[in-house]
Amino acid sequence: MALSNYFESNYKMFGYVRIDDAVLHNINTGLYKMYIQVLYLPKGYKLTIDFNDYTTEESTLFFVSNNQYIQILETGSEEAHFIYYNRDFYCIQIHDAEVACDGILFNNIYNMPMTRLSEGEAAMIDHVYTQLIDELTIKESSQEEMLRTYLKQLIIRATRIWKKQQLGRLNEEPAKEIDFFRDFSRLVEIHFKDKHTVADYADLLGLAPKTISARFNRLDLAAPNDIIKDRIILEAKRLLCYSPYSVKEIAYKLGYEDPAYFNRLFLNKTGDTPSNFKKKYLLGKNIQL
Structure with missing residues (x-):
């Protein structure tokens, strides 16, 4: 008990x-x-x-x-x-x-x-x-x-x-650098449905897109564009597997007016179309993530 x-x-x-x-x-x-x-x-x-x-x-x-x-x-x-x-x-x-x-x-x-x-x-x-x-x-x-x-x-x-x-090497950086990467993550979490590019987040942070990419690259971190896209794909997976929405509806919810473009993005990131990913997940099969 x-x-x-x-x-x-x-x-x-x-x-x-x-x-x-x-x-x-x-x-x-x-x-x-x-x-x-x-x-x-x-x-x-x-x-x-x-x-x-x-x-x-x-x-x-x-x-x-x-x-x-x-x-x-x-x-x-x-x-x-x-x-x-x-x-x-x-x-x-x-x-x-x-x-x-x-x-x-x-x-x-x-x-x-x-x-x-x-x-x-x-x-x-x-x-x-x-x-x-x-x-x-x-x-x-x-x-x-x-x-x-x-x-x-x-x-x-x-x-x-x-x-x-x-944090690896990042843990040796000044606290303001750690805060920068946390701020970037937090902004992606807030805005990923309507802001899809590094330039969008550069505007929010008051920096040039190249400056953001350089700070990630200097510490061998994932590219900021990949972080943005991975967050979008994660939400797409959640909606595919845990909501009743169609693929087209999910594309719109994630800020993509062109569902075909969203399908290509999902396929490029996961190796599966959204429909196949959902089918495999619901069948309990192994999915390559």
Whole structure:
């Protein structure tokens, strides 16, 4: 039987649950889809997030936005934890840009939601979870602020670890450079449906398109045009597999007046037409992503 506790007040929701078969079913069927989700999984779990497969080889944190799709395919033998919360609960902390609900764990140029933990790091995260779980059993007037404090601790610690693992050379750059790439990712997330070119984002950032491309190229990062197009294709995949819209309707929703052009873009990026991709996914076949 799952241990489940939650806080709810004035549209603010925060909840914690230990993962068992019932909770696993609820996660996989989208019961928590409206929430931002944090999964703390030990070794031996296999899952898919937005068409990408992950296997945990050690204790691992996953940070999943409410616009992402998650399926846990296999479970390990050790206990796993699941946190869910809405933007009203935490995203009032929007001034802390790097650790906000659109921060680097949820929105980054690497499209990487996974943070692996060493034994020492896992011990620190375990301590935060212990405090958080204890707080949920206390019905005090300050509970909301304490829960938010523990959640922020979790996000800050995970952000620091994630940056060491994922940023490579970028982690040696001045903070303003990291902020630049995060700002680019955030702007793509906001505008990808109507702004499709590097020039569009150069206008938003007050830079020349060549300057943006050069900054990515200097650190051997994916080309900014590829980042934009990959975000468009990801949304197309989500709509193809999880919505009733036709390919033509999806093209229009993603800002393409010419569905044939959208089809060519999708084929070029995935090796499949939108229709074939949807058919293969629904049939449960392996899809080359």
